Amino acid sequence: xxxxxxxxxxxxxxxxxxxxxxxxxxxxxxxxxxxxxxxxxxxxxxxxxxxxxxxxxxxxxxxxxxxxxxxxxxxxxxxxxxxxxxxxxxxxxxxxxxxxxxxxxxxxxxxxxxxxxxxxxxxxxxxxxxxxxxxxxxxxxxxxxxxxxxxxxxxxxxxxxxxxxxxxxxxxxxxxxxxxxxxxxxxxxxxxxxxxxxxxxxxxxxxxxxxxxxxxxxxxxxxxxxxxxxxxxxxxxxxxxxxxxxxxxxxxxxxxxxxxxxxxxxxxxxxxxxxxxxxxxxxxxxxxxxxxxxxxxxxxxxxxxxxxxxxxxxxxxxxxxxxxxxxxxxxxxxxxxxxxxxxxxxxxxxxxxxxxxxxxxxxxxxxxxxxxxxxxxxxxxxxxxxxxxxxxxxxxxxxxxxxxxxxxxxxxxxxxxxxxxxxxxxxxxxxxxxxxxxxxxxxxxxxxxxxxxxxxxxxxxxxxxxxxxxxxxxxxxxxxxxxxxxxxxxxxxxxxxxxxxxxxxxxxxxxxxxxxxxxxxxxxxxx
Amino acid sequence: xxxxxxxxxxxxxxxxxxxxxxxxxxxxxxxxxxxxxxxxxxxxxxxxxxxxxxxxxxxxxxxxxxxxxxxxxxxxxxxxxxxxxxxxxxxxxxxxxxxx
Numbered sequence: 001x002x003x004x005x006x007x008x009x010x011x012x013x014x015x016x017x018x019x020x021x022x023x024x025x026x027x028x029x030x031x032x033x034x035x036x037x038x039x040x041x042x043x044x045x046x047x048x049x050x051x052x053x054x055x056x057x058x059x060x061x062x063x064x065x066x067x068x069x070x071x072x073x074x075x076x077x078x079x080x081x082x083x084x085x086x087x088x089x090x091x092x093x094x095x096x097x098x099x100x101x102x103x104x105x106x107x108x109x110x111x112x113x114x115x116x117x118x119x120x121x122x123x124x125x126x127x128x129x130x131x132x133x134x135x136x137x138x139x140x141x142x143x144x145x146x147x148x149x150x151x152x153x154x155x156x157x158x159x160x161x162x163x164x165x166x167x168x169x170x171x172x173x174x175x176x177x178x179x180x181x182x183x184x185x186x187x188x189x190x191x192x193x194x195x196x197x198x199x200x201x202x203x204x205x206x207x208x209x210x211x212x213x214x215x216x217x218x219x220x221x222x223x224x225x226x227x228x229x230x231x232x233x234x235x236x237x238x239x240x241x242x243x244x245x246x247x248x249x250x251x252x253x254x255x256x257x258x259x260x261x262x263x264x265x266x267x268x269x270x271x272x273x274x275x276x277x278x279x280x281x282x283x284x285x286x287x288x289x290x291x292x293x294x295x296x297x298x299x300x301x302x303x304x305x306x307x308x309x310x311x312x313x314x315x316x317x318x319x320x321x322x323x324x325x326x327x328x329x330x331x332x333x334x335x336x337x338x339x340x341x342x343x344x345x346x347x348x349x350x351x352x353x354x355x356x357x358x359x360x361x362x363x364x365x366x367x368x369x370x371x372x373x374x375x376x377x378x379x380x381x382x383x384x385x386x387x388x389x390x391x392x393x394x395x396x397x398x399x400x401x402x403x404x405x406x407x408x409x410x411x412x413x414x415x416x417x418x419x420x421x422x423x424x425x426x427x428x429x430x431x432x433x434x435x436x437x438x439x440x441x442x443x444x445x446x447x448x449x450x451x452x453x454x455x456x457x458x459x460x461x462x463x464x465x466x467x468x469x470x471x472x473x474x475x476x477x478x479x480x481x482x483x484x485x486x487x488x489x490x491x492x493x494x495x496x497x498x499x500x501x502x503x504x505x506x507x508x509x510x511x512x513x514x515x516x517x518x519x520x521x522x523x524x525x526x527x
Numbered sequence: 528x529x530x531x532x533x534x535x536x537x538x539x540x541x542x543x544x545x546x547x548x549x550x551x552x553x554x555x556x557x558x559x560x561x562x563x564x565x566x567x568x569x570x571x572x573x574x575x576x577x578x579x580x581x582x583x584x585x586x587x588x589x590x591x592x593x594x595x596x597x598x599x600x601x602x603x604x605x606x607x608x609x610x611x612x613x614x615x616x617x618x619x620x621x622x623x624x625x626x627x
Binding site for chain 1: 542545549555558559562566568569570572573575576579580582584585591592595598602603605606607609610612613614619622
């Protein structure tokens with residue numbers, strides 16, 4: 001036992017998922033009970049994760065979970081979970097909280113979104129919880145193979161989740177596209193890992209795919225710049241993870257899948273599943289492959305700019321709100337990708353305090369934006385879900401005068417969209433500010449980093465156009481004659497309220513958040 | 528012992544065949560088989576490197592990858608079954624309601 005207790009939150013989730021799948025046979029007529037079970041499991045797991053962060057609630061039970069978290073700052077790499085090739089530290093805990101937060105939002109809203117008589121609700125909750133377990137293990141992995149397996153756990157669950165309404169032609173089509181893209185990208189990732197495994201000298205120990213080992217052994221002391229096998233492996237890894245994050249040449253599937261899936265699942269995918277690709281990119285590139293950064297920094301920087309621009313430009317002509325949100329989430333992933341090239345300057349000259357500060361700032365900005373994006377995008381998709389349950393389609397025309405018909409949803413959507421655009425008092429502003437200013441501060445290392453910041457700022461301005469259009473439809477235009485005020489499902493309203501609260505209140509706890517994230521980023525780089 | 532180059536050439540060929548199948552063929556099952564071929568190319572790489580380096584870890588990864596491939600095939604077949612029930616076909620070019 002011992003330190004494996006740090007996986008207590010995941011264990012709770014697995015137990016809840018299995019219980020839900022089994023109880024589904026007995027409770028098929030009582031979806032509310034299944035919903036309560038899934039929600040309880042996710043909330044308990046979130047509380048335990050907060051406890052691991054230092055809340056101290058389990059002290060009374062004699063568990064003292066927070067003592068178990070690995071702290072590499074004190075040379076604590078030998079905690080027992082290392083044998084499992086996973087490490088729970090401040091960085092992975094932050095991602096655990098994000099994944100659980102998104103899952104709680106999606107599960108909370110499912111009560112109002114799924115119809116009472118809909119079949120297979122037990123499996124729906126079980127798959128969602130298992131996907132979260134895979135995501136959490138991905139964030140904790142310190143070895144490429146464990147990372148791949150955890151990644152697959154979450155992907156396989158989400159494939160089935162998209163096809164949950166198996167009588168709905170749009171949903172099955174989205175599932176087929178999602179499955180083919182997802183399976184091809186994992187096959188490609190595995191091929192890239194197999195080449196890395198062959199290239200890296202493990203010196204007789206079974207650690208050729210350990211990220212810290214890769215970081216120590218893949219350097220320009222022992223390899224040339226642009227050495228062929230490494231470049232091939234990098235191409236496969238960038239393409240594979242690029243598919244998952246929906247970076248630009250590999251983004252075509254995302255709008256189709258987000259549009260076709262049940263909307264709570266879209267929220268879960270856009271806000272949660274996409275972040276798995278991002279955490280995997282961070283782990284693989286900023287920890288494992290940082291020593292050979294010249295080979296990949298330019299490629300990822302170009303991908304980041306292309307992703308922002310193409311995502312925003314394609315979002316403009318969309319009439320469907322769901323597709324617009326899907327394209328905007330492609331663009332938002334592009335902003336987060338800025339952190340990879342900027343963070344990579346850290347090891348160029350790790351003794352230089354400025355390099356360290358810039359790299360830490362980039363990671364802090366990216367993590368903050370991951371959190372904010374989870375709240376903003378999750379909330380926005382749930383507003384669409386809530387509006388959809390009252391028979392209003394997701395076409396922007398149908399949102400005409402929504403402020404008179406569903407005032408709370410229209411107001412929440414406005415806050416979330418303004419925050420996505422990065423309007424100052426809201427949470428989305430701070431994360432973009434830190435992210436872009438880290439790119440500006442990286443200019444002493446390479447003047448071209450300014451391009452990343454400029455592209456980010458211009459793209460944010462561009463995105464305001466299509467966000468504002470939805471607000472214009474909701475507030476300025478009058479509803480059609482005869483359209484009356486409608487009540488929204490309460491559970492979806494509650495989930496949206498949570499997301500809006502995070503976006504609004506983030507600015508008040510910003511100091512605390514940034515302090516925690518600075519610690520997480522420091523742990524992540526192992527300074 | 529077979530030289531490492533032969534095994535790597537074979538795995539590259541398998542990768543190329545798999546990618547061709549995914550891009551050029553429209554039948555869902557054939558696409559699924561092509562994905563499995565790519566996974567097997569990676570498995571072959573792991574085993575070849577493992578034998579070459581005398582490092583047993585590669586063989587373990589190969590087994591894990593085979594398990595993942597099996598799970599993926601199961602989910603994939605289920606997804607194709609459900610699309611057959613809604614669309615009456617698994618020809619991927621005929622399945623097109625959603626467009627960008």
